[in-house]
Amino acid sequence: MSSTNGGTVNGGISFWYAQEGIPAPREPLPGDASADICIVGGGYTGLWTAYYLKKAVPFLNITVLEAAFCGYGASGRNGGWLYNGIAGRDRYARLHGHEAAVRLQQAMNSTVSEVTDVCAAEGIDADIHRGGVLEVAYTPAQLERLKTFHSVEIAFGEKDRLLLGARETAERVRVTGAVASSWTPHGARLHPVKLVKGLAAAVEALGVTIHESTPVTEIRPKHAVTPYGTVRAPYVLRCTEGFTANLKGQKRTWLPMNSSMIVTEPLPRTVWDAIGWDGRETLGDMAHAYMYAQRTADDRIALGGRGVPYRFGSRTDNDGRTQPTTVDALRDILVRFFPTTAGVRIDHAWSGVLGVPRDWCATATLDRSTGLGWAGGYVGSGVATANLAARTLRDLIQQDSGQSGPTDLTALPWVNHKVRKWEPEPLRWLGVHTLYAAYRNADHRESTTHTATTHPLARTADRLSGRR
Numbered sequence: 001m002s003s004t005n006g007g008t009v010n011g012g013i014s015f016w017y018a019q020e021g022i023p024a025p026r027e028p029l030p031g032d033a034s035a036d037i038c039i040v041g042g043g044y045t046g047l048w049t050a051y052y053l054k055k056a057v058p059f060l061n062i063t064v065l066e067a068a069f070c071g072y073g074a075s076g077r078n079g080g081w082l083y084n085g086i087a088g089r090d091r092y093a094r095l096h097g098h099e100a101a102v103r104l105q106q107a108m109n110s111t112v113s114e115v116t117d118v119c120a121a122e123g124i125d126a127d128i129h130r131g132g133v134l135e136v137a138y139t140p141a142q143l144e145r146l147k148t149f150h151s152v153e154i155a156f157g158e159k160d161r162l163l164l165g166a167r168e169t170a171e172r173v174r175v176t177g178a179v180a181s182s183w184t185p186h187g188a189r190l191h192p193v194k195l196v197k198g199l200a201a202a203v204e205a206l207g208v209t210i211h212e213s214t215p216v217t218e219i220r221p222k223h224a225v226t227p228y229g230t231v232r233a234p235y236v237l238r239c240t241e242g243f244t245a246n247l248k249g250q251k252r253t254w255l256p257m258n259s260s261m262i263v264t265e266p267l268p269r270t271v272w273d274a275i276g277w278d279g280r281e282t283l284g285d286m287a288h289a290y291m292y293a294q295r296t297a298d299d300r301i302a303l304g305g306r307g308v309p310y311r312f313g314s315r316t317d318n319d320g321r322t323q324p325t326t327v328d329a330l331r332d333i334l335v336r337f338f339p340t341t342a343g344v345r346i347d348h349a350w351s352g353v354l355g356v357p358r359d360w361c362a363t364a365t366l367d368r369s370t371g372l373g374w375a376g377g378y379v380g381s382g383v384a385t386a387n388l389a390a391r392t393l394r395d396l397i398q399q400d401s402g403q404s405g406p407t408d409l410t411a412l413p414w415v416n417h418k419v420r421k422w423e424p425e426p427l428r429w430l431g432v433h434t435l436y437a438a439y440r441n442a443d444h445r446e447s448t449t450h451t452a453t454t455h456p457l458a459r460t461a462d463r464l465s466g467r468r
């Protein structure tokens with residue numbers, strides 16, 4: 001479902017699909033079946049997991065069940081930041097010690113290369129460009145957060161991160177008012193749909209069975225139940241991220257948080273001369289309700305942010321349509337960052353859901369007593385994390401089935417992490433909306449008062465939400 005307003009297409013899953021085309025549908029599950037491993041969800045997590053398991057043990061019979069089509073979720077809609085951020089690292093440091101969290105961070109750093117290398121090996125051309133990640137500050141309070149953020153990242157082992165002043169930042173990207181930035185080489189820009197389409201094709205070529213248009217209604221030990229039949233398998237892996245609440249018994253497991261994006265028309269040379277951005281770094285800021293952006297392979301700016309954060313009752317999707325007010329808010333950010341874009345056309349706007357656990361910590365888990373596994377809760381950092389999760393699920397299953405012992409990945413602190421559920425409604429809705437109202441308010445006050453400290457509203461929101 002999509003609509004057009006002033007030349008802007010809204011919805012229709014995402015711009016990335018408008019560019020690449022919705023794939024021809026794969027056959028739904030024809031009836032009851034059995035498999036060695038059943039994977040529920042055909043996004044990056046499910047597909048990478050199928051990929052690594054099949055590579056490790058080629059005779060495994062693996063079935064992927066996908067409610068819509070592979071890449072229908074966040075994997076076909078995201079901002080294309082393939083980067084080393086992982087939700088929950090700081091909490092894992094508090095729970096398991098600094099060294100354990102450093103190992104987690106190092107695993108994430110190398111995941112950027114892993115995805116790049118596998119794409120090259122499998123012939124998946126996902127427009128990957130390794131320009132690193134540039135995060136800018138444009139208020140005094142953001143500058144303080146940027147400096148803290150920068151030193152924390154270095155303490156977690158990122159010795160190759162650079163703190164850049166206003167001039168050096170402008171030499172990379174000329175963001176209006178930017179006073180400083182932090183740059184890491186551990187990041188790349190990519191085209192989300194080219195990755196997910198290529199991955200689905202690679203997985204199928206290895207001999208994995210993918211059934212689309214097959215919603216799983218319930219996951220039980222050794223069973224994935226659908227309207228067309230039940231798949232029985234010793235291992236059933238839930239890879240449903242922001243859609244998890246739709247499964248029986250999972251309503252309050254991970255909160256489906258919305259993120260929305262806009263993309264400009266391809267920008268002419270004159271605009272790029274004013275902006276710079278020749279390094280094609282992925283670009284973000286230090287606002288509480290932060291933005292993220294990339295320069296696409298065909299010279300557009302794709303830019304995202306929060307919009308309306310959450311729908312009552314954990315409702316998830318309307319095929320990517322987003323609110324007109326969100327489109328306006330994202331356009332305002334675009335023009336504030338780059339005034340020369342004031343007259344450019346916004347070709348497409350869309351949204352998607354990401355999964356947020358109660359403590360904002362991503363996890364990869366296998367319950368050895370039931371054979372049920374899951375990975376996700378990546379909050380907004382799942383493009384690379386899904387790959388690490390998939391290799392971790394592979395190792396956990398190999399360990400459980402006696403084919404190998406513990407590995408570096410199974411020893412990472414995010415493995416088998418447990419967290420309580422979200423509050424029932426209406427508390428959930430009220431909590432999230434209050435949280436983001438507080439963040440927006442704090443951003444506004446920080447930029448109008450020019451104080452150099454984070455506004456107390458944002459600190460309180462961080463504490464109450466369980467984010468810090």
Ligand SMILES: Cc1cc2nc3c(=O)[nH]c(=O)nc-3n(C[C@H](O)[C@H](O)[C@H](O)COP(=O)(O)OP(=O)(O)OC[C@H]3O[C@@H](n4cnc5c(N)ncnc54)[C@H](O)[C@@H]3O)c2cc1C
Pocket residue numbers: 040041042043044045046065066067068069070071072073074075076077078079080081082083214215216217239240241242243244246247258259260261292304351352353354375376378379380381382383384385386
């Ligand atoms: C707008 C937006 C921008 C983002 N930008 C970035 C970014 O730049 N960088 C970054 O690192 N992360 C980003 N993220 C997050 C990232 O895209 C996700 O974390 C990642 O794609 C999650 O992959 P996944 O496979 O776990 O989940 P998804 O891609 O959501 O896949 C889940 C799949 O499961 C299917 N499914 C759901 N329920 C069922 C069911 N009951 N039965 C069968 N199938 C089911 C869905 O149809 C879907 O295809 C963004 C997210 C959004 C929404």
